Amino acid sequence: MKNTALDITLEISRALAMGAPVVAFESTVITHGLPQPQNLELAREMEKQVRTAGATPATIALIKGKIRVGLSDEELSGLSKAQPVLKVSHRDFATARVKKMDGGTTVAGTMFACQMAGIKVFATGGIGGVHKESSFDISTDLHALSNIPMIVVCAGAKAILDLPATLEYLETMGVPVVGYRTDEFPAFYSRESGLGVSVRLDSPEEIAEFARAHWDLGMRSAVLVTNPVPETQAVPKSEMDPIIAKASAEAVAQGIHGQKLTPFLLGRISELTGGKSLRTNLALLLNNARLAAQIAGAMDAKKKAWAI
């Protein structure tokens, strides 16, 4: 089906047509999640890591209202500096389209575009979830995970969220939460949360096999792979908890809510940790890009084995 809202680069559409491994990236992390110039450096480095691992990177964003799969370096650079720029989840695509705006796609928005494009593996930092400040602030990311069949690699979810409620919601919606070489759900900056995953898997091949089994059964939900930040870059939970509590209290005091809440909390946490959390954030994003490329490669290898 030719979709005029969607624009895929030749390189990516060729890779998809050949069944070669492709890894998608979101762009809200570039437009709203990280400061300049680290956002652009990170976006470039993630693409590089994926290429080194033998897969094709596909950064997804809205450019002048069009859903773009694969960006040129000029476009990536423009997006990293664009002001104002939309944060695009499901409800915002039509806004971007009719107003011909640039926008960074959230996890949910990126999954929507991946489904249109036929991309099966996506790497991000942390997913959105149920916020602590308001029981009605539940990220569209959770809804997307419940009904878009693809693999999403993340470092868990930040403890700015209500993590037990987020995991309950994922369970209700039938989303398997895979711990990569861990039994514990990682909390983004920290490797520990005190909460469990639904299954532990120890290799990219096992993850590819698991996803295949999930979808072969007729399930339509995503497989959420949680990859703990490398030990050398992790910040202990005990160190993060008071900082997160302070940032959350400030958000409540300042009346910050809705789409602005996540970017506000991320920015404040980075300030309060004197940039330490930012370094952790960058490290886990690259770590997730590498694992996603390995998983995409393992899925590709499986497909070929089955075709014989």
Ligand code: PSU
């Ligand atoms: N969590 C992070 N960093 C981020 C985000 C989440 O640690 O940059 C971004 C992602 O793009 C995610 C979005 O999809 O925030 C969730 O926003 P909301 O809570 O408004 O749905």
Ligand code: MN
């Ligand atoms: Mn929200």
